[in-house]
Amino acid sequence: MEKESSLTNSDIIFVKLHAPWEVLGRYAEVMNVRMPFRIERQISRFQGWLPRKPMRLDKETLPDLEENDCYTAPFSQQRIHHFIIHNKDTFFNNATRSRIVHHILQRVKYEEGKNKIGLNRLLTNGSYEAAFPLHEGSYRSKNSIRTHGAENHRHLLYECWASWGMWYKYQPLDLVRRYFGEKIGLYFAWLGWYTGMLFPAAFIGLFVFLYGVTTLNHCQVSKEVCQATDIIMCPICDKFCPFMRLSDSCVYAKVTHLFDNGATVFFAVFMAVWATVFLEFWKRRRAVIAYDWDLIDWEEEEEEIRPQFEAKYSKKERMNPISGKPEPYQAFADKCSRLIVSASGIFFMICVVIAAVFGIVIYRVVTVSTFAAFKWALIRNNSQVATTGTAVCINFCIIMLLNVLYEKVALLLTNLEQPRTESEWENSFTLKMFLFQFVNLNSSTFYIAFFLGRFTGHPGAYLRLINRWRLEECHPSGCLIDLCMQMGIIMVLKQTWNNFMELGYPLIQNWWTRRKLYQEHGSQRKTSFPQWEKDYNLQPMNAYGLFDEYLEMILQFGFTTIFVAAFPLAPLLALLNNIIEIRLDAYKFVTQWRRPLASRAKDIGIWYGILEGIGILSVITNAFVVAVTSDFIPRLVYAYKYGPCAGQGEAGQKCMVGYVNASLSVFLVSDFENRSEPTSNGSEFSGSPLKYCRYRDYRDPPHSPVPYGYTLQFWHVLAARLAFIIVFEHLVFCIKHLISYLIPDLPKDLRDRMRREKYLIQEMMYEAELERLQKERKERKKNGKSHHNEWP
Template identity: 90%
Template sequence: MGFLLDWLHFCCSSRRKIYYLHRRYKFMSRMEKQLSRFRGWLPKKPMRLDKETIPDLEENDCYTAPFSQQRIHHFIINNKDTFFNNATRSRIVHHILQRVKYEEGKNKIGLNRLLSNCTYEAAFPLHEGGYRSKNSIKTHGAENHRHLLFECWASWGVWYKYQPLDLIRRYFGEKIGLYFAWLGWYTGMLFPAAIIGLFVFLYGMFTLDSCQVSKEICQATNVTMCPLCDKYCPYMRLSDSCVYAKVTHLFDNGATVFFAVFMAVWATVFLEFWKRRRAVIAYDWDLIDWEEEEEEIRPQFEAKYSKKERLNPISGKPEPYQAFTDKCSRLIVSASGIFFMICVVIAAVFGIVIYRVVTVSTFAAFKWALIRNNSQVATTGTAVCINFCIIMLLNVLYEKVALFLTNLEQPRTESEWENSFTLKMFLFQFVNLNSSTFYIAFFLGRFTGRPGAYLRLINRWRLEECHPSGCLIDLCMQMGIIMVLKQTWNNFMELGYPLIQNWWTRRRLRQEHGVNGTASFPQWEKDYNLQPINAYGLFEEYLEMILQFGFTTIFVAAFPLAPLLALLNNIIEIRLDAYKFISQWRRPLASRAKDIGIWYGILEGIGILSVITNAFVIAITSDFIPRLVYAYKYGPCAGQGQAGEKCMVGYVNASLSVFQVSDFENRSDSEFHARKFYGSPVKYCRYRDYRDPPHASEPYAYTLQFWHVLAARLAFIIVFEHMVFCIKNLISYLIPDLPKDLRDRMRREKYLIQEMMYEAELERVQKEKKERKKNGKCQHNEWP
């Protein structure tokens, strides 16, 4: 330990307690008491941590400063071996090993080089011991911090308890501590969103029997709908879609608009209050003054540009320099690779569209009546499953492409590398995961044409139409299936796969060394047999939650249960992540961070996108606007300024246009003429649109109601977006980034430090003055 203190002035800029002889100040914060209820993810006092189990959770409130060997006498050092905690010591050792030259040569530097050329198999900090004990932690205490974390954090029996964030930070470092703090905050904020979303769903259930639109659809036994595909799709009664109409009402009801506005405001409140919470954590963990300038240059960057140096404008020291032209050329190549991969995703979505168009006829001709009668739902369900498989395959491919492109850019620091890689992976995975959802929400059934003049794909296949009850049911299925499958797969890969791998390793070791062969292994070998942590650190954990946040906000108007599913998943996710960090993974290298990095900007972008998408979902995908126009303009209550179920009488008939079967396209005339509906020939069928009847002066031309609905949709989008953005900006303005108590604490501390510096300087001047007087007196006495 003494070697490390002498070797560097604590390069990692860790902060410890600093003691001033002339003043020591302790400050208690009301804000900390107010925010203590948010230390975990449950806001009730009974869920607090057991202070007797974790007696050393709180630290004395003393001044802190970056450690320096020259100022070692200012620091409280009771024991040199425990002055730095285990995580900090491992970070110092890793810093040294990254920059030690192991052989003469330009690139013969650092531990990473030895790992890349397979000189070493692995390099990782050790756990502090076992995470299980035969003795109870309440009676015998914890054997080490790992055991303590397992009992009070990673155990499934404490799923309802707060997270010991200070202990997590000591063991894993600030970066991992901030991730779990953010995850706990996000999970806690999901409670109100999940409750409101559940109320919207229950409101749809309670009003299902009184919904006039569903009643009319279920009672329309004499309304014949046009076939949904060319060959095998039969004519159908409108009443056959009764079940789908009722399911649609569960998600598309009068409370949907309110919930969309609420979720947009919720996203803003979540981000604004997270900034305040992060500020409190950063102050408590001594991260306020930690800046990116303290971060070291990547060894790969140093090796690549060691011959080109320039003076750092901040430190004044020479450092490797990347020319502007070199940087631009690398960025252009990287951007071209990203664009190409996004085109691959769009091509995959186009393939899914072709699959949906082709298979809807196949399912319509299926032998099983259940599938034949629900051909469109079967098409949507299988398309979503195939789409999910394509998503997972493309994710594996693009991870390698993103890694190659990021290394090609040669970022200067580790944070720049992480931000570049994160942005690439998020952009691709977001497009990959949501492109099909965007297609269903905004394009499915919008450009199909009309009976007799259908738009066709490659001049052959008819584009897919929406179900007679609307396209919202397809969007709900897409979101529900993708969200459940994605979270299930992620949980399996995060915990199930490491469990299987570690079980197989233990089984192999037992066969090689006997039944209890692993008990006598040293700690480094026990840790070596665990699974290595992801090469990209917390990227996978953050990405999973950010994509979930997108599902929770972007299309929440179509799926109000998304926050509830996210909440249930995150309650499990917190303990699942804790369990794998403690028991299944090798201990990650501790690192510092003052926030969640580029992820916060991504969250803000998702919040803005969610306002736009929800406005379009309500205006275009949902039937909210057509119903509103009918109620106020064309229904029984037209001109009375009223809206209610009684004003919706006749809406279904007004929203369906009439088509003469003999006007079908030439290629399908004989086929459709020969068809009969329940034994009687079909002369007319209905379809969802606002067009004139076949015997009008302009057959199949758009009616005036179509233009009224279109104008109302555009007006709603503009009003909704402007209103919600104004509310979001107002909330952002009214909520300060720093809590008032924290700001007062920081100002008070700054004032005391200035006062102490003034007193110290005054004491120094007085001491020098006394010495000069003393020297002058001595010289006067010696004068001959």
């Protein structure tokens, strides 16, 4: 141990810890650390979906990026000569050394007393302000890495991983693992795998969009809408909204076709299968990484009890079945009551989200009339689009404000539950935060997808909110354009904001800290600060570890899969963001944050279960989007049952002739309610007051025996929608389960390598035991104590 006074703050003292070889060797044996003992292993590393050469790192100019292909075994000082030790100073890598030191510090008793143990308690009670492993030096160098080599691993990571010029290269995951530890290495491995899997999804989504572009001029529905100058639509709001020609929505009809075309159903099925393939192949990839990083047989150590739990339940103790020592415990009744209160808090916060969505709904139904009476013609003529656009922006602001509130509520509820260990606390907090943010982010999208325009009634008998505001209707071209706007704006704004907060905020904070230091101590000290001083002035890693990084990507995965049938460009936007995200996170870890403690993990934890849940939900939502939100089913029913090709088994564009007229019902203008009657009488269209207008629905005309009753075509469409949902879900779930069954979690070649490694370890242990016995035999012979019946 060494003490150093701070050069910038006399109140701060740094305590530097060194671990000599004897300590590292002893605790590596205690912690069962696996080290290389034989060079033979050849690991096939999957590199990605793109061609390999331009994506691979240049190992000649950037050497030492991958570890030796060695078999590993638990380190033992008795069998030390079996291990490959070129240099004792570098035998244990950075992550392993810091993990050993932390292991020691967590078990040291600092005062007499049962609970006076461990560094975490000293940090909690304020004895120490911070504890962190040091970076290896500066990440910058005056000399080129290609000519002079890397000065340290941090410099190497910056040049070959965190540099923006390496955005198209694969990540040096082994180097990341050696420097930051397995847990952070697994995050970047998962992020890289997810990004690589987005390439086919983005390509197919772009193909679906381009298919809509190329078939736009051949779309019969769009043609009929654009040519329908004689069809007058009923107003979409009370009083101020005018009558309008259907042809005025020509542009919206064409834009809708870009996202709602014949390839939409194929893409929905593809993305549901893609999500399953992504998760199944990630399990295989994780197995290879776990073997490569010696995590196959690794088990987490018995965790220490959280100090808060200990303080709360110190009076009640019972025997720990693992350690055999008495420890505090929480009574079952107390645990249940706390969980009930926590669940009530979660339910209340979900109600807050629903109330916020209700407020957005009220805003939409009120402002559509306001925009319809606006003095600017551009806004007046596009009142519905202006309403949707402003509502989405307001919704985004509410989402960001509620996220801040949710974090505090999730923290309060998790602490109220009193989890026993840190991992239990982390899992509980993660689940709450994901649930809060998922509902907050997607509630408005669910409203637009499945409720907007579905329960509005019909002209003359509109359904109203609080018996006052008429519920919002879809545009004459459908509701899909609203859903696309919602997803596009939210996705772009949220990813932009997250990227700024991830990099811009730490950059500004670190710049401000350096500026104050240089102002106080002069520019001559710029290069004289020791490494521990520089690292202390960096930003600490988030209090919740990798939670924010995982949460951002999981929410993006939800956006990419749940409503992808309505927005096929979502995977492309996610791919572009993730290419930037990898380098942003790398730059942040290498340059802006203190070096985090290298900790181990076998997988991505609770996040995998959340991903599986999102995959299941995406199948259901995409089935409903195709069946309910898009016009795919009504067009299909018309083509096979009511169109010119009815009964012929055809469904081409020629079979869609007359679809627009068949999908619109007739309304007698004189039947309007007083509060719904428009200020305009429609005389600008024909020179005389308008007698009839049209609206989107399948209802009988006003002079039929049952005025405005549902037609037979309505029931046919409804039955077809329900049948499609059932068939789609069962088909996709069958495909998903079949893929899960056909793809084994462990590759065959990996299983063979694991068996060979086990065999070689047994041989090594046998040879070591044989050497020990032979050595004992020689010593006995030397001392004259040899026996003839002794085993050689």
